[in-house]
Amino acid sequence: TQSTRPQRLLAAVHKKATRGNPRSVVKAIDEFCNQNEWAMNVGNEKGSEILDSVVSETNPGCVLELGTYCGYSTVRIASLLPPHAQLITLEFNPDNAAVARQVIAWAGVAEKVRLVEGESGEWIPKMKEQFGVKTFDLVFLDHWKNRYLLDTKLMEECGLLKKGSVLLADNVVCPGAPDYLEYIRNSPQYKSQFFKSHLEYTKAEDGLEKSVFLG
Numbered sequence: 001t002q003s004t005r006p007q008r009l010l011a012a013v014h015k016k017a018t019r020g021n022p023r024s025v026v027k028a029i030d031e032f033c034n035q036n037e038w039a040m041n042v043g044n045e046k047g048s049e050i051l052d053s054v055v056s057e058t059n060p061g062c063v064l065e066l067g068t069y070c071g072y073s074t075v076r077i078a079s080l081l082p083p084h085a086q087l088i089t090l091e092f093n094p095d096n097a098a099v100a101r102q103v104i105a106w107a108g109v110a111e112k113v114r115l116v117e118g119e120s121g122e123w124i125p126k127m128k129e130q131f132g133v134k135t136f137d138l139v140f141l142d143h144w145k146n147r148y149l150l151d152t153k154l155m156e157e158c159g160l161l162k163k164g165s166v167l168l169a170d171n172v173v174c175p176g177a178p179d180y181l182e183y184i185r186n187s188p189q190y191k192s193q194f195f196k197s198h199l200e201y202t203k204a205e206d207g208l209e210k211s212v213f214l215g
Ligand SMILES: O=C(NC/C=C/[C@H]1O[C@@H](n2cnc3cncnc32)[C@H](O)[C@@H]1O)c1cc([N+](=O)[O-])cc(O)c1O
Pocket: 040, 041, 042, 066, 067, 068, 069, 070, 090, 091, 092, 093, 096, 118, 119, 120, 121, 142, 143, 144, 145, 147, 170, 171, 174, 175, 199, 200
C-alpha cells in the first residue's frame, strides 16, 4: 500500500537522524522538507529565530502544544525544556499521532512529552483533572487555524492561563488566523507582538504572534 507523507518523513528520520539526538531529528526533517516533500512543520527559520528563542526566554515548566502533526516542533520545544518540565501535545489524527510518537521517541525526549490523542476542544477542559495542570507557562498554537480563537477562549474559561502565560501562534499570516489576531491584538488582557518571518521551506511571507496574558 502507498505510504503517507508523515510515514515518509518518519523514514527519513530513522535513516538520517541519530537516535537520542533531538537536533539531528530536527535537521533530518528540515532536509526532507527542503529536498523531498514540503510538510507543515514550523521549520528551521521560524523555529530557530522565533520558537526556540521564545521557549528559552520563557523557560517554561508546563507547555501545551496544539497540533502535534509529526512532532517536529514537539522535539524542538522538548529539547529546550529545563529538567522536570513537561510538554503536553494534542493531536487528534491517529496516523499523525502514531508517527509523532516515533519521532519523539527517536529524538530521546519522550520522558518530557505527553502526547494526547484527542481533540483540543474536548481535552483542554480536562487538563486540570487528567494531568494535574494548574496553568500553562507557554502555549504553542499550530493546529487548524480556525480553532486558534476558540481554544484560546476555552483556555481562558478553564483558568489555564495565569499572569505572564505566553501564547505563541504559528501562521498568523499564511494560512492566517484573522479572527484570532483581531481578538488578541484588541484584548486588554494580552500584550501582543508580531514576529515577521517566512512560511516554512518557502519565500512566502508568514510570522508568529506572541501574546502575554496579563491576568
Ligand atoms: O494547516 C496548517 N496546520 C494545521 C495543523 C493540523 C495538525 O493538527 C491536528 N489538529 C488540528 N486541529 C486539532 C485539534 N485538536 C487536536 N489536533 C488537531 C491535525 O490533525 C494536524 O495534524 C498549516 C498549514 C500551512 N500551510 O502553508 O498551508 C502551514 C503551516 O505551518 C500550518 O501549520
